[in-house]
Each structure stands twice: as C-alpha cells, then as structure tokens.
Amino acid sequence: MRPFIHSSILVLVLAGVLSAETGYDAWLRYQPIQDANVLELYRDLPASVVILESSPVLKTAQSEALRGLRSMLGRTLRLDNKLPDESCILLATLAEARQVLTGTDLPANLPDDGFVLKTTAVHGHNVVLVTASNDSGVLYGTFALLRKINLHEAVDHLDDREEPSAPIRWTNEWDNLDGSIERGYAGRSFFFENGSVVPDLTRAGDYARLLASIGINGSTINNVNANPLVLSSDFLPQLVRVADALRPWGVRMSIAVDFSSPKIVGHLDTFDPLDPKVAEWWKNKADEIYRAIPDLGGFLLKADSEGRVGPSTYGRTHADAANVIARALKPHGGVLVYRGFVYDHHMDWRNLKNDRARAAYDNFAKLDGKFDDNALVQIKYGPIDFQVREPVSPLLGALPHTNELLELQVTQEYTGQQRHLCFLLPMWKEILDFNLHASGGDTPVKDIVAGKTFHRPLGGFVAVVNAGHDQNWMGADLAMANLYAFGRMAWNTSLPSARIVDEWTRQTFGDDAEVTDTIDNLELRSWRVYEDYTGPLGAGGLTDIIGVHYGPGIESSERNGWGQWHRADEHGIGMDRTIATGTGYIGQYSPPVAAMYESLEKCPDNLLLFMHHVPYTYVLHSGKTVIQHIYDSHYEGAAEAGRNPELWKRLRGRIDEDRYEAVMTKLEYQRGHAIVWRDAVCNWFFRESKIPDAKGRVGHHPNRIEAEDMQFKGFKMQAVTPWEDASGGNAIICPESRCTATLTFKGPSGWYDLAIQYFDQNNGKSHFSVADGEQSLGEWSADLVLPSAKLDSHTSTWHTIRGVALRTGDQIHIVGVPDSAERSAIDYIEITPEPR
Numbered sequence: 152m153r154p155f156i157h158s159s160i161l162v163l164v165l166a167g168v169l170s171a172e173t174g175y176d177a178w179l180r181y182q183p184i185q186d187a188n189v190l191e192l193y194r195d196l197p198a199s200v201v202i203l204e205s206s207p208v209l210k211t212a213q214s215e216a217l218r219g220l221r222s223m224l225g226r227t228l229r230l231d232n233k234l235p236d237e238s239c240i241l242l243a244t245l246a247e248a249r250q251v252l253t254g255t256d257l258p259a260n261l262p263d264d265g266f267v268l269k270t271t272a273v274h275g276h277n278v279v280l281v282t283a284s285n286d287s288g289v290l291y292g293t294f295a296l297l298r299k300i301n302l303h304e305a306v307d308h309l310d311d312r313e314e315p316s317a318p319i320r321w322t323n324e325w326d327n328l329d330g331s332i333e334r335g336y337a338g339r340s341f342f343f344e345n346g347s348v349v350p351d352l353t354r355a356g357d358y359a360r361l362l363a364s365i366g367i368n369g370s371t372i373n374n375v376n377a378n379p380l381v382l383s384s385d386f387l388p389q390l391v392r393v394a395d396a397l398r399p400w401g402v403r404m405s406i407a408v409d410f411s412s413p414k415i416v417g418h419l420d421t422f423d424p425l426d427p428k429v430a431e432w433w434k435n436k437a438d439e440i441y442r443a444i445p446d447l448g449g450f451l452l453k454a455d456s457e458g459r460v461g462p463s464t465y466g467r468t469h470a471d472a473a474n475v476i477a478r479a480l481k482p483h484g485g486v487l488v489y490r491g492f493v494y495d496h497h498m499d500w501r502n503l504k505n506d507r508a509r510a511a512y513d514n515f516a517k518l519d520g521k522f523d524d525n526a527l528v529q530i531k532y533g534p535i536d537f538q539v540r541e542p543v544s545p546l547l548g549a550l551p552h553t554n555e556l557l558e559l560q561v562t563q564e565y566t567g568q569q570r571h572l573c574f575l576l577p578m579w580k581e582i583l584d585f586n587l588h589a590s591g592g593d594t595p596v597k598d599i600v601a602g603k604t605f606h607r608p609l610g611g612f613v614a615v616v617n618a619g620h621d622q623n624w625m626g627a628d629l630a631m632a633n634l635y636a637f638g639r640m641a642w643n644t645s646l647p648s649a650r651i652v653d654e655w656t657r658q659t660f661g662d663d664a665e666v667t668d669t670i671d672n673l674e675l676r677s678w679r680v681y682e683d684y685t686g687p688l689g690a691g692g693l694t695d696i697i698g699v700h701y702g703p704g705i706e707s708s709e710r711n712g713w714g715q716w717h718r719a720d721e722h723g724i725g726m727d728r729t730i731a732t733g734t735g736y737i738g739q740y741s742p743p744v745a746a747m748y749e750s751l752e753k754c755p756d757n758l759l760l761f762m763h764h765v766p767y768t769y770v771l772h773s774g775k776t777v778i779q780h781i782y783d784s785h786y787e788g789a790a791e792a793g794r795n796p797e798l799w800k801r802l803r804g805r806i807d808e809d810r811y812e813a814v815m816t817k818l819e820y821q822r823g824h825a826i827v828w829r830d831a832v833c834n835w836f837f838r839e840s841k842i843p844d845a846k847g848r849v850g851h852h853p854n855r856i857e858a859e860d861m862q863f864k865g866f867k868m869q870a871v872t873p874w875e876d877a878s879g880g881n882a883i884i885c886p887e888s889r890c891t892a893t894l895t896f897k898g899p900s901g902w903y904d905l906a907i908q909y910f911d912q913n914n915g916k917s918h919f920s921v922a923d924g925e926q927s928l929g930e931w932s933a934d935l936v937l938p939s940a941k942l943d944s945h946t947s948t949w950h951t952i953r954g955v956a957l958r959t960g961d962q963i964h965i966v967g968v969p970d971s972a973e974r975s976a977i978d979y980i981e982i983t984p985e986p987r
C-alpha cells in the first residue's frame with residue numbers, strides 16, 4: 152500500500168475543490184497545462200518579463216504575462232524594468248525596442264494597436280519580443296502570446312504581425328444610473344447603482360480586462376437612452392473613477408449624452424444646435440470633462456428616436472446635431488457617435504407604403520458628406536432592429552463620405568435573451584461578407600465600415616453587450632462566446648467562425664476533443680436552430696414586439712405604429728418592399744443588389760418575406776410551400792433544440808460540475824421553450840391559413856393531455872391571451888392554497904418521460920409536485936427569472952421527469968401550491984415513451 156498521496160495529485164484535487172468554476176474568468180482561466188508533451192513546448196521560455204517604461208498599460212501587460220504564465224505553466228517569472236543579462240520576454244513599444252534591440256529587424260511602423268511577436272536575440276540572449284506602436288498594442292500582443300500558449304501552440308520561432316481590421320472596436324452598455332440595464336439579461340449594472348457610480352469598481356476593471364484580451368479599445372458605459380445627469384458637473388468625479396478603472400486595460404471610456412443637455416443641465420433656454428450659445432455650452436462641457444478625463448473616447452448620441460429629443464425640435468438636421476458636439480470634442484481627440492437608429496414609431500399601419508425599414512436610409516443618406524471628420528454614424532446591421540434575420544442595412548452602402556460604425560448586439564434581445572443558446576457570429580460574418588456593390592465593384596460591409604472602401608479616417612464595430620453582475624457576465628456560460636467572438640471578429644474580420652469558436656471553447660472549457668467538438672458544434676448550429684423555431688423566411692417580428700421581445704407574440708407587431716409588420720392574414724404573409732408595387736425599400740440598394748431582391752425568382756428564400764408579400768401556397772426554391780416551410784422549420788428547429796441536452800450529457804465529468812449543471816439547466820429550459828415557440832407559431836398560422844400540415848403534426852399531440860381535460864380539485868380553467876400562448880388556448884390556475892389535477896394513464900405499461908408545461912411568472916414562486924398514486928415522482932419550484940407576471944408565452948415553461956415506470960390505469964396527480972400572485976398555472980402534461 153502506498154503511504155502517501157502523491158503531492159501533485161493532492162494539489163490538483165485541492166485546486167479542483169477550491170476553484171469552483173463560476174465563469175467569472177471566462178476565457179482567461181489560463182488552465183494549468185498538464186500534458187508533459189505540451190509543457191515541453193515551453194521549456195525554454197525565458198525566466199523574466201521586461202518592460203522598459205512603467206506606463207499603466209505596459210504594467211498591466213507585464214502583470215498579465217506573469218499571471219497567465221504562472222497559471223498555465225506553473226512558473227513565476229521575474230519582473231524586470233531593464234534588459235537582464237539573460238534571455239527574456241520583452242514587452243515594449245517600437246520606439247523603446249529600437250533603442251535596445253539595435254541588431255533586430257523591426258517594422259518601420261505599425262498602425263495603432265497593431266503588434267509584432269518576434270523571437271530575436273540581443274548579446275547572444277534569446278528575446279521573445281512583443282512590440283507595437285502604442286502601449287495598447289503591446290497589451291494586445293501580450294494577450295496574443297498568452298492565447299497561443301493557452302491553445303498549446305509553439306512560441307519558439309515567433310514572427311507574427313497583426314493589425315486590427317478597424318480603429319474603433321467598442322462596446323455599448325445600456326446601463327442606467329439606477330443600476331438597471333435596458334435589455335440586459337445578466338443582472339444589475341457593475342458601473343452604477345442608486346444614481347451613482349458603484350463604490351467598488353473591481354468588477355468594471357475585470358470587465359475591461361476581458362475586453363482588452365480580445366482587442367476591444369473602448370466602452371460607452373451608460374444607456375443610449377441617456378440620463379442628462381451624466382453631464383452635470385457634480386457627476387464628473389464619478390465618471391473619472393470609471394475611466395480610471397478601465398484605463399489600465401487600454402479601454403477608453405465614452406458616455407452617451409442627451410441632446411437637450413444644454414437646456415436641462417446647462418439651463419439655457421434652447422438646445423438648438425445652430426445657436427452659438429449651445430455650441431459654446433458643448434465646447435465648455437467638453438473642455439471641463441477632458442480636463443478630468445483626458446483620454447475620454449467621446450460621446451454617443453441617440454436623438455429623434457423612440458421618444459428622445461433631437462434636432463427636429465428646431466428643424467435642424469442630424470448632421471447639425473452631430474457636428475455641434477463633434478466640434479467641441481475635436482480639440483481633445485474625441486469622437487461623436489451618432490446613432491442611425493432613427494424612425495417614426497407612430498406610423499399608420501394601414502398605409503401599405505409606410506415602411507420602417509426605409510427610415511435609416513431616408514434620414515441619413517441625404518446627409519452624406521455633411522458630417523465632420525470626427526463624427527461617425529453608428530448603423531444597426533439590419534434596417535429594422537436586431538432581428539434573427541434581416542437583410543444588411545442599405546444605409547451602410549450609402550455614405551461614402553461619412554465615417555460609419557456597424558452596430559451589433561451581443562446581448563440577445565431578440566434572440567433568446569441568453570436563456571436560449573444563439574451564437575451570433577455566423578450571422579455577423581454573413582453581414583460582414585455581404586457585397587453591397589456600393590461603388591459598383593466589390594464592397595463587402597466589413598471593408599465599408601472599416602473605412603477601407605471609401606478611405607475614411609475612422610470606422611469600425613460596436614456591440615451592445617449589457618454585461619451584468621451575474622457571475623459569468625452574460626448570465627449564461629455559453630452566451631459568453633458571443634462577446635469573445637465580437638472582439639475577435641472586430642479585430643480580424645477574416646477569421647473564420649469555426650476558428651473563433653474553437654479558440655473560445657478551448658480557453659473556456661479545456662481541450663478535451665469531446666468537449667471542443669460538442670461545444671463548437673452546439674454553438675455553430677445554434678443561430679440556425681433558433682431562427683428555425685422562431686422566425687421564418689425573414690418575416691421577423693413573430694415575438695412580442697411591443698413588450699419584452701422574448702416569447703412568441705405573432706400579432707403583437709400588427710396594427711400598431713412600431714412598424715415591425717409582417718402583414719400575415721388569411722391569404723398570405725410578408726411585406727411588399729419592392730420598387731414595382733411595394734414600399735420601394737429595395738430601391739435603396741445598389742442596382743445589382745436591388746435586382747436580386749426585387750425579383751421573386753432571385754430573392755433568397757431566407758429573406759423572401761422581408762421583401763415580398765406572397766400567398767401561403769407560394770412555392771420556395773426549396774420546393775416547399777411557404778406554409779409547409781413554416782411548419783417544417785418550426786418542427787425541425789424545436790427537435791434540434793430538443794437534442795441539445797442529450798449532446799451536452801456527453802460532457803459530464805469532462806468539464807467542471809458547476810458549469811456542466813448550469814448549462815444543462817439552460818438547455819433543458821430551451822428545449823421546452825422551443826416547443827412553446829413551435830406550437831404558438833404553427834397553431835397561429837394554421838388557424839389563419841386553414842391549410843393543414845402535410846405531415847399531420849400541427850394541432851395533433853398524441854402524447855399530450857391538456858390540463859383542462861384532467862380532473863381537478865381546486866384548480867380553475869383560465870383562458871390565456873393571446874390564445875396561441877397556451878396549448879388549446881387554456882390553462883388551469885389554483886385560486887386556493889393547494890390544488891390537485893389528476894389524470895388516468897391510458898397508454899401501455901412501460902418507461903416514460905413526463906413533461907409538465909406550467910407558467911413561471913416573476914411575481915411568485917409556486918411549488919409543484921407530481922405523484923403516481925401514492926408514490927412521489929418529483930417536485931420543483933417555479934423560480935426561474937422570466938420577464939412577465941402573466942400567463943403567456945414568456946412564462947410558459949416545462950419541467951421534465953425522466954425514466955418513469957407507468958402502468959396502464961395509473962393515477963397521476965399534479966399538486967400546485969401557489970405563492971403570492973403566481974397561481975401554479977398548468978398548461979398540459981406530455982407523457983412520451985422513453986427514447987431508446
């Protein structure tokens with residue numbers, strides 16, 4: 152018998168116990184390398200890491216190198232501030248490197264933030280050089296070096312040069328000063344609470360570290376629906392603290408401002424952008440802020456949109472509004488970002504020529520060339536609003552003389568709010584690679600927004616992230632891939648999706664092949680799967696448009712002024728946006744693109760209903776009718792989402808238990824909610840079109856027993872609105888303190904899975920239990936955080952009890968115990984033979 156446990160095993164066991172995986176470290180876990188062959192790759196790595204100047208960002212780079220190498224290689228390097236008489240890792244700007252590495256061939260220049268990794272030598276000693284034209288570039292190079300090691304790549308003969316695709320790579324955070332986050336799905340703000348900046352900004356600094364590691368160089372920290380108070384002099388010291396927290400990571404803070412600030416904060420009698428008093432006010436305000444925060448990135452402005460005031464108050468243009476602020480920022484090197492998301496949300500829905508999709512182009516294309524050089528127009532990728540499928544915004548191709556930013560969303564506002572897995576990089580890549588033929592030739596979106604196509608001085612990429620206080624930043628472990636992907640894509644628009652996701656998986660979960668294959672595959676399929684069970688053929692807008700944008704709400708988009716119309720009726724579906732007979736939207740594209748969309752024959756199926764109104768019987772390129780496509784895609788998508796828990800199961804024991812369980816819970820939830828989506832959409836279109844599903848599925852659920860068909864004690868029937876949010880349009884609710892619903896099992900004896908569809912509101916935590924006769928089968932609390940206090944498609948949830956032995960004639964009882972306003976509502980139970 153061996154008397155001792157080997158000490159390295161003990162260390163490992165302890166490390167496993169001590170470091171519960173919360174997801175906080177995200178892709179920067181720097182997992183210790185165990186494999187001796189891999190460790191061997193780094194055996195000759197130098198023992199010291201050197202910086203020659205102690206700027207905050209270079210110091211950050213040095214300590215990050217120490218941290219990463221210590222964690223991955225188990226080695227603690229020496230920190231030096233001059234070249235030692237031995238080999239070293241040198242983190243230096245080009246100017247510094249030139250002075251000490253006289254014999255090394257260094258690039259004459261590099262664009263800001265670009266870097267070089269190079270293995271070289273000085274006085275016979277090996278030097279691993281990370282160099283760049285600015286400090287941030289050195290930091291990005293350091294992260295690149297660490298990433299290589301994290302991915303187990305050799306680093307002994309380095310000769311890499313990387314340049315960012317575009318100068319601006321920012322996040323927008325829609326954080327309110329009260330600590331809430333608009334369209335945030337990961338808890339409260341880590342910047343603000345109760346009208347102030349939080350006392351402890353550690354978390355903000357850790358967030359900046361994550362951003363820096365993927366090359367993001369700026370962050371707008373407050374909601375575009377801006378509180379004017381951010382510009383009050385009293386608030387400035389607080390902003391200074393946030394800027395201080397982000398600065399060591401090379402992340403420049405910027406702020407969203409309210410256009411009426413000269414009046415509200417400055418007490419002028421006007422905010423007319425052409426009034427000299429107003430210009431003076433903006434100038435003084437910028438001077439004041441830059442005295443305190445010299446590296447502020449600039450201001451972001453949402454004006455004349457969704458109730459925000461803007462230049463229209465005085466009959467001025469968006470360019471007038473942008474320029475008055477841009478000129479105030481210019482002397483300080485700041486930029487003014489003006490949102491292109493301007494539309495009328497009181498449009499008359501009866502007028503078939505009205506079209507929200509036209510708005511951005513109609514508002515801005517005519518102003519091309521009128522914006523100052525340090526102003527940018529930030530344009531959402533599609534003409535509507537972050538839908539699961541939209542064509543590329545035509546405005547992106549219509550501003551050759553204006554700086555542009557492409558706006559994407561990491562926060563999954565319309566794509567499942569992080570409760571559903573939806574990895575958006577494949578969508579973003581389609582957008583980036585889309586050829587707008589803006590100047591007749593090849594002009595992919597990625598080159599236009601980077602400023603390359605039209606030789607603009609500024610340009611780039613922005614993502615609305617809305618990271619929050621939840622341990623894992625986005626509220627879901629797998630959703631973090633979207634943040635990682637945004638940064639990597641903005642840094643290098645040519646990196647393939649598969650490469651980016653695989654980098655993320657390896658760094659986040661380790662390099663076990665089963666783990667990487669499973670997670671990469673789940674992520675890469677997930678956007679298509681989500682699109683399949685939510686929105687068909689570019690129709691968009693099948694969610695609850697005027698509410699929380701989460702579950703299905705097929706008609707919510709219609710008969711109101713918000714303009715996300717799909718115009719489905721008993722005959723057909725889709726918006727006619729053609730030049731010939733429709734809203735003329737298609738005419739906003741260049742001729743080759745317009746010709747593709749205008750023609751029914753050439754229009755791709757996946758955007759058909761965005762561009763055309765067609766009957767349900769219209770036959771797609773796929774050979775299916777539109778209605779059959781709607782049914783099939785929803786059934787296929789839900790079935791695919793339904794398989795995800797099974798796939799995830801393979802990872803039990805291969806990753807840490809904490810994240811295994813957390814992800815499994817999410818995937819199980821998604822499986823049930825995908826069915827809510829499938830049924831609501833299919834039932835609604837069946838009722839409307841009256842065309843049955845050729846495969847006989849819609850409206851037929853052989854394993855389903857409606858709650859209203861059970862025998863109940865205490866429960867009462869309740870109609871659900873809209874009707875498609877509940878199976879059969881009805882649920883049962885418990886108005887008493889405890890209610891029971893009973894059914895007699897009529898199937899053959901055997902093994903079954905039971906799924907109970909219930910409603911988990913956010914105004915109570917009711918309790919459910921299920922029993923077979925006297926024997927308990929399971930119990931749970933309805934305690935998910937879902938965005939509604941009603942019986943509806945947002946709260947409809949299911950709970951599965953697997954592997955139950957049932958006999959014909961068994962009595963199954965479901966007991967509900969309500970809590971507060973949540974009345975233990977049940978929609979149905981599904982009893983399915985256990986899959987073999």
Ligand code: GCW
Pocket residue numbers: 325333334374375376453492536537564
């Ligand atoms: O998508 C919509 C959101 C709003 C948001 C707006 C915008 C911040 O539903 O919550 O407001 O877009 O982008 O300005």
